[in-house]
Every structure is written in C-alpha cells, then in structure tokens.
Amino acid sequence: xxxxxxxxxxxxxxxxxxxxxxxxxxxxxxxxxxxxxxxxxxxxxxxxxxxxxxxxxxxxxxxxxxxxxxxxxxxxxxxxxxxxxxxxxxxxxxxxxxxxxxxxxxxxxxxxxxxxxxxxxxxxxxxxxxxxxxxxxxxxxxxxxxxxxxxxxxxxxxxxxxxxxxxxxxxxxxxxxxxxxxxxxxxxxxxxxxxxxxxxxxxxxxxxxxxxxxxxxxxxxxxxxxxxxxxxxxxxxxxxxxxxxxxxxxxxxxxxxxxxxxxxxxxxxxxxxxxxxxxxxxxxxxxxxxxxxxxxxxxxxxxxxxxxxxxxxxxxxxxxxxxxxxxxxxxxxxxxxxxxxxxxxxxxxxxxxxxxxxxxxxxxxxxxxxxxxxxxxxxxxxxxxxxxxxxxxxxxxxxxxxxxxxxxxxxxxxxxxxxxxxxxxxxxxxxxxxxxxxxxxxxxxxxxxxxxxxxxxxxxxxxxxxxxxxxxxxxxxxx
Amino acid sequence: xxxxxxxxxxxxxxxxxxxxxxxxxxxxxxxxxxxxxxxxxxxxxxxxxxxxxxxxxxxxxxxxxxxxxxxxxxxxxxxxxxxxxxxxxxxxxxxxxxxxxxxxxxxxxxxxxxxxxxxxxxxxxxxxxxxxxxxxxxxxxxxxxxxxxxxxxxxxxxxxxxxxxxxxxxxxxxxxxxxxxxxxxxxxxxxxxxxxxxxxxxxxxxxxxxxxxxxxxxxxxxxxxxxxxxxxxxxxxxxxx
Numbered sequence: 133x134x135x136x137x138x139x140x141x142x143x144x145x146x147x148x149x150x151x152x153x154x155x156x157x158x159x160x161x162x163x164x165x166x167x168x169x170x171x172x173x174x175x176x177x178x179x180x181x182x183x184x185x186x187x188x189x190x191x192x193x194x195x196x197x198x199x200x201x202x203x204x205x206x207x208x209x210x211x212x213x214x215x216x217x218x219x220x221x222x223x224x225x226x227x228x229x230x231x232x233x234x235x236x237x238x239x240x241x242x243x244x245x246x247x248x249x250x251x252x253x254x255x256x257x258x259x260x261x262x263x264x265x266x267x268x269x270x271x272x273x274x275x276x277x278x279x280x281x282x283x284x285x286x287x288x289x290x291x292x293x294x295x296x297x298x299x300x301x302x303x304x305x306x307x308x309x310x311x312x313x314x315x316x317x318x319x320x321x322x323x324x325x326x327x328x329x330x331x332x333x334x335x336x337x338x339x340x341x342x343x344x345x346x347x348x349x350x351x352x353x354x355x356x357x358x359x360x361x362x363x364x365x366x367x368x369x370x371x372x373x374x375x376x377x378x379x380x381x382x383x384x385x386x387x388x389x390x391x392x393x394x395x396x397x398x399x400x401x402x403x404x405x406x407x408x409x410x411x412x413x414x415x416x417x418x419x420x421x422x423x424x425x426x427x428x429x430x431x432x433x434x435x436x437x438x439x440x441x442x443x444x445x446x447x448x449x450x451x452x453x454x455x456x457x458x459x460x461x462x463x464x465x466x467x468x469x470x471x472x473x474x475x476x477x478x479x480x481x482x483x484x485x486x487x488x489x490x491x492x493x494x495x496x497x498x499x500x501x502x503x504x505x506x507x508x509x510x511x512x513x514x515x516x517x518x519x520x521x522x523x524x525x526x527x528x529x530x531x532x533x534x535x536x537x538x539x540x541x542x543x544x545x546x547x548x549x550x551x552x553x554x555x556x557x558x559x560x561x562x563x564x565x566x567x568x569x570x571x572x573x574x575x576x577x578x579x580x581x582x583x584x585x586x587x588x589x590x591x592x593x594x595x596x597x598x599x600x601x602x603x604x605x606x607x608x609x610x611x
Numbered sequence: 612x613x614x615x616x617x618x619x620x621x622x623x624x625x626x627x628x629x630x631x632x633x634x635x636x637x638x639x640x641x642x643x644x645x646x647x648x649x650x651x652x653x654x655x656x657x658x659x660x661x662x663x664x665x666x667x668x669x670x671x672x673x674x675x676x677x678x679x680x681x682x683x684x685x686x687x688x689x690x691x692x693x694x695x696x697x698x699x700x701x702x703x704x705x706x707x708x709x710x711x712x713x714x715x716x717x718x719x720x721x722x723x724x725x726x727x728x729x730x731x732x733x734x735x736x737x738x739x740x741x742x743x744x745x746x747x748x749x750x751x752x753x754x755x756x757x758x759x760x761x762x763x764x765x766x767x768x769x770x771x772x773x774x775x776x777x778x779x780x781x782x783x784x785x786x787x788x789x790x791x792x793x794x795x796x797x798x799x800x801x802x803x804x805x806x807x808x809x810x811x812x813x814x815x816x817x818x819x820x821x822x823x824x825x826x827x828x829x830x831x832x833x834x835x836x837x838x839x840x841x842x843x844x845x846x847x848x849x850x851x852x
Contacts, residue, residue: 141795142797145797145798145801453783454798457798457801490663490790491795491798492788493751493787493799493802494788495751495755496752496756497784500755510702517664517665518663520662520663520664533664536659536667540659543670543671544674546652546678570835580790583792583793583794583796584792584793584796586797586800588835589830591627591830593626594630596629597625598620598626598629599650601629601633605633
C-alpha cells in the first residue's frame with residue numbers, strides 16, 4: 133500500500149510563496165462565508181443545514197425512485213439519458229456522439245465530475261479538442277494541471293503566475309492586471325463558443341420531478357456552453373438528484389454562501405431539455421449522462437453514504453488547517469481536503485491511500501461549516517478502523533498494532549501502568565529546572581518520539597505522577 | 612454533607628502534568644466539594660479510538676467505566692477526553708446492550724471541568740488571583756463537541772489581576788490531534804507555528820486552555836522556538852491565589 137507523500141508535503145510546507153497564496157485565498161473565502169451566514173443576515177442558517185441534510189438523506193435513501201422519475205421527465209421533454217458505469221463509458225459515448233454529428237470542438241463548463249473521470253485526457257486521445265471555459269479551469273488546462281481546489285481551481289496561482297503563463301501559451305504581452313487577463317481569456321474563448329459543436333457541463337442539481345439540470349455559475353460561460361452549441365451534454369453523478377424544484381430554495385441559499393460567500397451566484401440556470409418549437413435559443417439536442425464511477429459502492433454503506441450529500445462547495449477545504457498547509461495537490465485524487473479524505477477511500481478503496489484518513493487532527497472545523505452537515509470526522513474515524521483492518525488482512529502495520537495491543541493491556545492494569553510511568557520518569561527526568569527537553573540519546577530517538585522531537589520539545593516527566601501526589605496529599609490530610 | 616466529585620484526571624495529566632489535577636482538585640475543594648480519585652483509572656481510550664483500533668479502545672473504555680462506577684459526578688480536566696466519553700463511547704459500545712444501558716445513567720454525570728464549575732457548581736468567581744496577560748486557546752473537541760466557548764472566558768474574567776487578550780486564531784487547531792502529531796509531524800508542527808504567531812501577536816505571557824494535550828503541543832513548539840510564553844491549564848489559573 134502506498135505511503136504518504138512525505139517529500140511533497142515537505143516541499144509544499146517549505147514553499148513560502150505557495151503557503152501564503154493558499155493561506156490568504158482560503159482565508160478570504162472563510163471571511164466572506166462568515167459574513168453571509170451570520171445570524172443577523174441568515175437567521176435560519178442552522179435550520180437550513182438541517183433541512184438540506186434531511187432532503188439529501190431522503191433522496192439518497194430513495195435514489196432508485198428519483199433516478200427513474202428524473203429519466204422519464206428528461207425523456208418527456210425531448211432529452212436523452214445515458215447511464216455510464218465509469219469515465220471510460222462517458223468518453224466512449226462522447227466520442228461516438230462526436231463522430232455521428234461530425235463534431236470536433238467541445239466547450240466545457242467547470243465540472244469536478246469531469247475532472248474526476250479525466251474526461252479531457254480521454255477526449256484528447258479520441259482526437260477531439262475540449263476547451264475549459266471557466267477562467268480558473270482555463271488556466272489549469274493551459275498548464276495541463278489538475279484543479280487545486282474544488283471551487284477555485286487555480287487558487288494556488290498568483291496573477292504574476294498567470295501573466296507568465298498567458299505570455300508563454302497565448303503569446304500575449306506580460307500583463308499582471310487580473311481584469312486584463314480576464315479579457316485575454318474572453319477573447320480566446322469567444323471564438324471557441326462560436327465554433328463549438330458540443331457544450332459539456334456538469335450539474336449542481338438534477339431535479340427529479342421536472343428533469344431539469346441546474347447549474348450554478350458566476351462567469352456566464354455556463355450559459356454560453358449550454359446554449360450556443362447545437363448539442364448540450366450534462367455529466368452528473370447519480371447523487372446530484374433533488375426531488376422537487378422547491379427543494380432548491382434550501383440548497384441555493386446554502387451553496388453560494390458556503391462556497392464563495394455569495395448569497396446567490398451570479399447565474400442560476402435551469403436547463404429543461406432541448407429547444408422547443410418557437411423558442412429562440414437553446415441546443416437542438418440535450419443529453420444527461422448519469423455517472424456511477426463508484427458511487428453505488430458508497431451508497432451501499434447505510435451510514436457512510438452521507439458522504440454523497442456533498443454539494444462540492446469547498447467550504448471544508450477552506451476551513452481545514454491541513455488543506456491550508458499541504459494544499460490541493462498532495463491528495464491522491466481530484467477531491468482534496470476533508471471531503472476528499474472521506475470520499476476518495478470509499479470510491480477508490482482504502483488501499484489506494486491508506487494514510488489519507490489519518491492526515492487529520494480531527495479538529496472538526498469541516499463538519500462545522502458543511503452546509504449539508506456531513507459528519508466528516510466521524511467517517512474519518514471509521515475509515516481509520518477500516519484501513520487498519522485492511523492492513524491486517526495484508527499482513528501490514530504489525531508493529532503499530534502490537535504497540536496498541538500492548539498499550540491497551542497496560543491501561544487495563546493500573547499498577548503496572550504506574551510502574552511503567554515511574555520508569556519513564558526516571559529516564560526523562562528534569563535536566564535543567566523549568567526547561568523542556570530538546571534532544572534525547574540516539575538509541576531512544578526513534579519512532580513516535582523521534583517524530584515528535586523533529587518539531588517540538590518534550591516535557592521532563594515529573595518525579596511523581598498525579599496518583600502518587602494524591603496519595604501523599606491524602607495521607608497528610610489524614611494526619 | 613458535601614457533594615462527592617470523582618476526578619478523572621486523564622493519563623496525560625497523571626503522567627505529564629500532575630499539577631493540573633491537583634489544581635482542579637483545589638478549586639473544587641474550595642467550592643466545598645469532596646474530591647475523590649478512583650485509583651483504578653488510567654485512560655479513556657481515545658488514543659486507540661482515534662488511531663482506528665476500536666477493539667483496544669473498547670477494552671480501555673471498559674476499564675474507565677468500571678473505575679468510575681458509582682461516582683456521583685465525574686469531573687475531567689480535558690475537553691477532548693470528556694468528549695471521548697460523552698460523545699464517542701456510544702459508538703464504541705453500540706453492539707453491547709449492557710454497556711449501553713450503563714452509559715445511559717453514566718454519561719449525564721460526566722463533566723468537563725469548566726462546564727462543571729459553571730453549570731453544576733454555578734459559580735463564575737472561584738476566588739482566584741493571577742497577575743498578567745493571558746490568551747485562551749479553544750481546543751477543538753471542547754469547542755465543537757462540547758460547545759465550550761464563552762464559559763472559560765467568563766471564569767477568567769472574574770480572576771483578579773488577569774487581563775484576557777483574545778487572539779485572532781483562537782479557534783484554529785493547534786495541530787496536536789493525538790497520533791496525528793507523530794504520524795504527520797511536519798504538518799502538525801506547521802500548524803502549531805500558525806497558532807503561536809497568533810498567540811505572540813496578543814503580547815500575552817501565558818496561554819491557557821481546557822486541554823493539557825493542546826498545551827503540550829503548544830509548549831513543546833514554543834520551547835523549541837525559544838519563546839518565553841508559558842502554558843497553563845485553566846485549572847491552574849483558577850487555583851492561583
């Protein structure tokens with residue numbers, strides 16, 4: 133099983149510019165969120181979270197019903213539904229569709245689902261050009277990278293990085309004014325929108341009782357992608373269902389606020405099938421790809437299926453002190469931060485990155501801000517236990533397991549525990565009054581102690597433990 | 612007859628910071644409680660539980676429950692260990708009906724130290740005096756699982772001579788996280804430095820909190836950086852006179 137990427141962690145931690153970029157960008161998102169969920173601005177914020185949680189629970193507990201209802205509504209509106217097991221099947225469908233329609237160019241709305249299945253790479257292999265039209269994603273694509281953050285894909289980059297990138301890749305003069313950079317991207321993208329054959333989007337929500345695909349965006353590129361090309365394909369994970377349009381009254385109040393600190397995003401689009409007679413815009417063909425890619429496996433666990441409630445708002449990333457230190461590229465998959473730490477092991481299997489559920493101080497900041505109240509720390513703990521079981525099956529992690537068995541045995545024997553403590557106190561006694569211990573002799577400088585002392589001093593162990601002091605105290609009082 | 616209070620001092624206080632346990636006892640005695648220390652206690656089991664060793668955690672948790680059986684009140688000078696008992700034992704014993712039944716009557720008697728003072732003893736002024744500027748670190752489990760936020764601040768506000776200087780990142784994790792601190796020392800250390808920067812900005816000479824484990828992490832990092840800020844558990848400040 134792969135070990136944690138210690139070297140990459142160290143590189144990220146030692147990169148002062150990157151640390152600053154990530155810390156300040158996530159900090160701004162935290163501040164903005166705080167303002168719009170404040171009790172005087174949104175008094176029913178906590179009730180909304182409860183409702184959102186209950187709605188997601190109900191939907192996922194009855195997903196079979198809502199998926200079928202959604203499909204029949206899409207069909208009734210003249211659209212088509214394509215069921216895909218994995219990314220390969222999605223790419224296959226798109227390649228076939230492109231061939232059929234003689235399409236070469238696809239424009240895309242930012243979508244984590246598309247990132248998850250590495251759709252662009254798949255399409256490239258099929259000889260198709262897919263262009264990301266969200267500014268952040270556009271930048272990431274130019275770098276041939278992967279998103280750093282669920283909501284802000286280029287969060288790790290400064291405007292100076294972008295200036296350099298645009299000069300290099302687009303041949304424009306160096307310009308570090310963000311507005312000018314946006315204009316540059318716009319000019320490139322405008323041509324793509326006009327000549328694209330297929331528009332590809334994700335979906336923030338799928339409404340079961342109307343067959344609508346709901347997109348929440350800020351830049352207007354979403355509307356361009358879904359209305360200009362003749363064909364619109366929305367690719368969505370099966371967990372994106374909500375029963376009724378009115379349920380969005382709850383989710384839309386939470387999503388923008390949690391993600392970017394906006395009461396509502398600039399655009400909220402309800403896309404209901406292809407253009408109908410008499411309508412002046414919209415695509416001629418409308419497809420919804422419903423993707424599994426491991427979601428049914430998550431769904432099978434009645435408790436941990438709560439992971440699928442996620443709206444992909446990214447608030448847990450912004451508030452996670454670990455994400456803010458190691459950034460978005462040191463996680464094993466496109467989903468980073470706390471949600472990634474519980475989603476990846478379930479979708480990829482715990483063996484893919486057994487260290488991941490352990491890379492958390494369990495501070496709980498993620499669960500506190502999650503708009504749908506996913507109990508992330510609880511699932512991290514359950515996954516830790518699952519990792520240990522998997523390791524045991526693979527005959528790995530023996531030393532740690534024996535260590536905890538011995539520890540548990542000692543803790544069940546208070547007298548021996550006390551004796552062990554007294555031995556420790558003799559070894560790690562006070563060297564200088566009031567001073568903590570900075571180094572220990574080499575033979576002892578191993579394992580967890582070495583790890584601790586790589587960053588911190590240890591306290592000298594007191595000559596008498598509490599229980600010894602307490603006995604003395606009781607004796608004195610008795611006299 | 613005075614009310615009996617059993618201290619569950621936690622293994623970290625027993626072995627590393629006995630003065631915290633003594634301080635907690637002194638404050639409780641000053642308020643008229645009869646303090647007991649059931650000697651069969653060791654640890655709540657959290658280290659194993661948080662590292663994914665549930666069977667081992669369960670064994671230790673059984674010992675904890677047995678040791679504290681019959682206590683009128685159990686006072687724990689740690690938000691994290693108190694929360695382990697009150698918020699996680701039920702998951703640990705979900706398949707053990709006998710223990711689950713025991714928990715029903717046991718859990719309401721378990722109190723984190725500052726919450727006990729405010730909600731059971733119903734005092735804010737414990738008659739303490741402490742000269743100096745102090746900043747308070749909200750430890751995560753206390754804050755987010757037990758909702759300990761204003762309580763310790765109310766207690767500190769009544770301490771004579773003490774100036775409370777709030778730090779900007781009071782609610783940010785110190786980076787301890789139990790075995791996290793030794794499984795990912797680099798990340799954990801970086802987190803502690805963030806916290807320390809925020810502590811230093813207040814100019815306070817002392818950082819306090821309700822968890823000895825956070826204070827172990829902070830003091831360890833402060834000491835490594837050669838910074839003169841001292842750490843004291845809330846109980847130690849409230850015991851000062």
